[in-house]
Amino acid sequence: MARVPPAVRLRQVTKVYAHSRVEVHALRGVDLDVEPGEMVAITGPSGSGKSTLLHVAGALDLPTAGELAVLGEDLRALSDDRLAAFRRRRLGFVFQFFNLLPTLSACENAALPLLLDGRGRREALARGAALLERVGLGDRLDHRPDELSGGQQQRVALARALAGDPALLLADEPTGNLDSEAGARVLDLLDEARRAQGLTVVLVTHDPGVAARADRVVRLKDGRVDQVTRPAQPGDAP
Amino acid sequence: MRALVGPVALRRVRLEPGRTALLVAGVALGVAVFVAVRALNQTAVATLGKVGQVAAGGAALVVEGGAGGVPLDLLPALRAVEGVAAAAPIVARFAREPVADQAGPDAADAPRVLVLGLDLLDPAAREVAAGRDVGVSLDPAALLLPRPALVAAPFARRRGLAPRQPFELFAREGRASFVVAGVFEPRGPAAEVTGGDLVVLPLGLALEAFGPEGRADRVAVSLADGADADGVAAGLRAVVAAAPGGAGLRVDAPGAGALQPGALLGTMQLGLTIASLLALVVGQFLIYNAMSIAVVRRRPELGVLRAVGASRAHLALLLLAEALAFGAVGSALGLGLGALLADAALGLVNAQVTQLYAMLDARRATLDASTVALGLLAGPLATVLASVPPVVSALTVSPVEAARKDPPRGRADRAVRALAAVGAAALLGSAGWYVASAGQSIPEGALLLVGVAGGAALLAPWAASRAVTLLRPLLARLGPTGALAADALLVRPGRAGVTVAALMVALGGVLAISGLVRSLERAVTTWVAQVLVADIYCAASNPLGSQGNTLLDAEQVQAALLEVEGVASAYPIRFVFEEATTRARGGDERRGQALVMAFDLAFLGDHSRIPVTASVDGGLKGAIARILERPADRVAISSNLARARGIGVGDRVTLRTPEGPWSPEVVLCVVDYSSEHGCVYVDLPEYRRRWSDPRANAFDLFVRPGADPAAVAADLRRRLGGRYDLFVTENAAFRRQVLVVVEGAFTVTYAMQVIAIGVALLGVVTTLLATALERTRELGVLRAVGATRGQVRRTIVTEAALLGALAGAFAAGLGAAMGLALVTRIVSGQYGWDLEYVYPWGQALWGGALATALAALAGALPAERAARLEVVRALEGE
């Protein structure tokens, strides 16, 4: 049986920031495979390179060295426009601070990747509305972000991440700015989407409770993989 | 506290060089237009004034006789007055030099020379006139040469002239030859007037060459030691009043008494005033915009400073010090730029003034001390003033609130609405004033225009945000970039509105002037067809009859013209500005210049269809017959003079003549666009008698039946062009040139307003750079969820184009309102022209399209910067 290629494959990936006089080695040779459908949680102390890893895997930033393949694509070979299209169509992002566009309605925000992709406005907004319905915000379509609570905003962000029917969802501390109840609601919705769509998820978190929902927990330290653990799954034998 | 200015305020300059450069450039351009306009105006006025002062530097008193001059016969009596040390007659004329190809294209631009006629043989007179002003030192023996001329060194150098060499100038009988009798270094006003192109002739020779003989332009009088100027002036006045032909003369200190040259430059000054007002308004907007952006960007920093104990006064000082520094740097640059600009535009001003008002050939634009001072003050003042509102708004909030990145949205909305209410009130007030008044003086008119432009500017932010709100669904249909562009403008209605307002005012000013020009053109086109009926026009030194013409001996040149095959008749025309005093029915006495037009008035009745607005017997021919019956007591006037002065048929107009005041009765009013100061038509023989002036500016020619005007004109050019410096123009070409003059009267204004538009476009760049910076995080999100660089770029460019399109659309309305006020109230009130307002559709459409395109172009730089953002960093904020 042919092995399915991993959704994310990093080999000796390094990332050096050299904007200022001091060079910052954010990643120092990371090896990581994420299997399709898997949910991986990245943890580690602040400044250990979690966000950098996510950005690199999410085609927002390119590694300084190393091999990188996401959903079978060698990101380093793609032009900037191709990368943008890749993010639009294959990836979804959820950020700690929601990052909704303040002037757009919830529905427009959710439909944004489709609008950017040049889909018809009506079609895009219909899909946005359907997604908002799915995350329980069917009655908030025309609200602007500042009229929504944090948890609601993050659910809009989740809807936006799912709009392009992505294969890979990347989330940087998606519950970091939410109370536990709202956070749990977002994570439940995420799980639901995973199950429904066979989504692969890479999620950065500080919260052991959140990490416990993952198939695997990768702990970073000083830009290196420090430890990989498998949380006890509900189905595991005691 | 001072220790903070460096790190907090000025370090920003290094951190944000682009914004600093834009702000300084905006200040510099605004100041440059202001300075250039003022310098041009002053140079024109001062140079005209200097022609009047030339060679009178040593005089305590001047006897002058207006256009007619001072009879030389009076000199002995003047010299006999007690306390008079010397009385020096002076003649000052401009003459053109022959060029190699007199019919060629360069002929119109041939240099002009100031010719001074002085009494070189009278040592006392020479002392007064020549001593410290002209700088002539003289070897009397040189005057024994035939037709001797003392030439200024710059002129001699340019022409390669050495003593005893001959040279030619055009004079009243065509080419006249002179011999260099000496070379001198010019000084004083004479040197400044033509930049050293100066020739001094013995008085008799000057009068023989340029005429009229027996009359000097003025007589400079110096006082004996200990004599009292007032006493001597009284003595001179008594002599003058008693002498035959002395009644028209005045005795005054140099420069006093006569009408100021500035009063002559009517529409030119109007145009320049409008241009500089608009430049100031537009510049002020740009500065306000840049400073408020600076303050907003610094809110968190201000919050921190407040939190650690800085007082509001500290921070206000800090911010205003920065504004002051930018203003000072911008002002200094603007001063230099303004000087360059003024020099570049000087040729246009020379041509315009020479065409319409008086011979002007200024070679350098000069900035006087007051212009330099005002220019240096304008920048800092404008920046500080413009900074006050944003600084106050930033400092009246609590430290906690200040630390938030954005000012609360509601306050901006409320401010925009409040300003709109004030703007609407100003517009309503202006409209009311417009309806209530029939005509307005220049200061009133300026106030009306400021009311309209200012009201519209205050209303613009609100109107812009309403318009964008309405347009958003449409833009959203074009794609997410359209919606986001609209949103970016809506988030900061004030900032976008200020940018729109500035561009609108700049463009509206252009459209207002265009409307005036179109209205004048339409009126003049109709009029020209009715009035310009001769087959051929001839004038010396300039294709049109103008104040810059070399005056020709009317009889001699008329005879020469009639000798040419095919010429049936030739009518000489003489026109000259002279002081005219009128008394309106209500008793309002007005003194000012009017253009005295002298020609065979029978011509007007026989050939033209000039529109009549009032006549003693209802018609043109009848009224002209009445004038010709008693030309010594009747004249016609132009309807604009009648209207501006509030007089009509049956009233009298008092003209200053060498013989004293002459008050003929007005029997006819006709439409005339020759001068905004109005015209008085005098039958030619009457003019010659009263002014003792046998010269002509131009000739109207008719060809014999069957003769081809083009062939006759070609023949005239060939035979007389080089001899008299004569420009020969056929009817159709002449009509076209009249329209060119109408348009040309506002070229400088247009040029200055184009700069104002440039300033406004800089405002577009500033605004977009700022909004893009503030939206860094949003732009990062856009990119993260898959927007391409092109889409980001398009968002910003759409935003810019939207600003331009709104400004263009609003300017179409503002331009109409300002143009209407200009044409139907200011020009009509001040100059008496009853014009029908013509809206400049073409310019409005072009202007709107161009504003949109240019604004989009101005968005290119901010768009590129936004597109180049690194996604990850943008997501983190800044």
Ligand SMILES: Nc1ncnc2c1ncn2[C@@H]1O[C@H](COP(=O)(O)OP(=O)(O)O)[C@@H](O)[C@H]1O
């Ligand atoms: N744009 C950047 N420029 C320079 N250094 C950066 C940049 N982004 C992150 N870093 C540095 O890289 C290291 C890893 O950062 P990050 O991936 O954000 O850590 P984490 O998300 O685990 O807190 C840190 O030392 C951080 O300071």
Ligand SMILES: [Mg+2]
């Ligand atoms: Mg992080």
